[in-house]
Amino acid sequence: xxxxxxxxxxxxxxxxxxxxxxxxxxxxxxxxxxxxxxxxxxxxxxxxxxxx
Numbered sequence: 138x139x140x141x142x143x144x145x146x147x148x149x150x151x152x153x154x155x156x157x158x159x160x161x162x163x164x165x166x167x168x169x170x171x172x173x174x175x176x177x178x179x180x181x182x183x184x185x186x187x188x189x
Contacts, residue, residue: 140164145173152177 140146144161151157156174163169171178 140168146170 140161142161142164146159146161147157148159149157152159152172152174154172154175154177156172158173159170160173161168162171162178167180167182169178169180
């Protein structure tokens with residue numbers, strides 16, 4: 138799966154704001170994702186992202 142910054146990911150679990158979509162801000166050993174619904178940012182390990 139090829140993921141680039143700026144891509145929108147649809148995850149299985151929804152964020153408390155109700156959105157399933159996350160924008161990729163940074164890629165490396167982990168990902169920085171921003172919730173499309175409310176703008177909340179998280180860092181997530183690459184292993185966990187593949188599960189989600």
